[in-house]
Amino acid sequence: MLFTEQQAREIMQKALRFSKADECVVNLQGYTSGNIRYANNAVSTSGENSNSSLVVTSAFGKKTGIATINEFDDASLEKAVRRSEELAQLAPENPEYMPILGPQKYQSSNAYFKSTADFSPQQRADAAAASILPARERKLKAAGYLQHNAGFQAMLNSKGLFAYHPSTSVEFSVTARNEAGTGSGYASRGYNDISKLNTAQASKIAMDKAEGSAKAVALEPGKYTVILEPAAVAVLLENMFFNMDARSADEGRSFMSKQGGKTKIGEKLVDAKVNIYSDPTHPELPAATWSGDGRPVERVNWIENGVVKNLYASRYWAENKGAKSIPMPNNAIMEGGKASLEDMIKNTKRGILVTRLWYIRSVDPQTLLLTGLTRDGTFLIENGKIKHPVKNFRFNESPIIMLNNLEEMGRPERVVSGESNVNYILPPLKVRDFTFSSLSDAV
Secondary structure (H helix, E strand, O other): OOOOHHHHHHHHHHHHHOOOOOEEEEEEEEEEEEEEEEEOOEEEEEEEEEEEEEEEEEEEOOEEEEEEEOOOOHHHHHHHHHHHHHHHHHOOOOOOOOOOOOOOOOOOOOOOOHHHHOOOHHHHHHHHHHHHHHHHHOOEEEEEEEEEEEEEEEEEEOOOOEEEEEEEEEEEEEEEEEOOOOOEEEEEEEEOOHHHOOHHHHHHHHHHHHHHOOOOEOOOOEEEEEEEOHHHHHHHHHHHHOOOEHHHHHOOOOOOEEOOOEEOOOOEOOOOOOOEEEOOOOOOOOOOOEOOOOOEOOOEEEEEOOEEOOOEOOHHHHHHHOOOOOOOOOOOEEOOOOEOHHHHHHOOOEEEEEEEEEEEEEEEOOOOEEEEEEEEEEEEEEOOEEEEEEOEEEEEEOHHHHOOOEEEEEOOEEEEOOOOOOEEEEOOEEEEEEEEEEEEOOO
16 A cells, blocks of 8 residues: 555556646555554454555636545546546636646655554554553553554646655553542653654553542642643644634634734734744654645744744635745644753642643634643642642633743653644643633543
């Protein structure tokens, strides 16, 4: 299923030769994936799957049609092209259709690692065992999931634009609970290079938290200083990352909107310590250097010293507004400090350590007010030490308010969001006046 750059180009060139449309775009992608799942300290499923598909988009004027196939002989390719052309002729005009781009120049990004592509079923089993066996020894129950992928995406159009990007990835998550079900801990890891994954190490963190959170004490809801671990930071900030769209801001539908059809570009939005950018060539978070419409994806500063610098936009909207055409980023990185999580705890007189947040829901898109719950280990900090576990809270907070109440940022690390399964590089954050609105009996 994994075609080389040359193989992918040859298949797409064949398809384009059949085209009679004004414009034609061919996208080809493929992957192989392996996984293992366990619960109650025993493997429940393990398997592998692979697939590849070719998508043909044909355009006559501003009318477009799309057809998809997973067979690549000449007859199948021609059938897909003809079908896309038939659909295009039947479709209404798209007033926002933009002509396809010609050849572009892309940076290189090393997101493919042989170690991940060659990961075997035996290695998957060994990785799971490194999590399960310690849980048994500590009389805890572990549940986890590991998935590794190797794939590629490629694009060729009738104006000669060609792009190809191979990549690998692995995601691992584990939850540990005590036998009574009164304590829970969690850890997750994500990499492109699977040789960086240590399931035993990640599982130990989850198990330590499961044991440490067993006798939770109720605290009154209210505003607290909190230390949010990167997994908790991720599910809050991604709601900001995913909503930095210029059109939504221009049309008054987002937290980046101002009255009179203006936006907050150029304004100080959050604490001056905040710097957020995207870079597909980042060595710890490599990504594709081209977008779905063929635009180059490069490093972009979104928030610099607390000031909003850029919003992403479609080609149509950028042209409509006479603005720079910036595609949606393929990753997000927030700069931080040098302190470890342990250092941040030592520097805290009184606060709450939050391992993870989940069940995130939007309350007000205009302010990015969110609600959700803590889980898998919430602890009271007093005089620089963990004093005892506390019962979980429901929170009501906006990441914008949160980033204006920053007290300290720790050392950034790659983290997997438990809500979207997207990887980021984010620091742990110490935040004052974080709002917990009620208690939750869930573990």
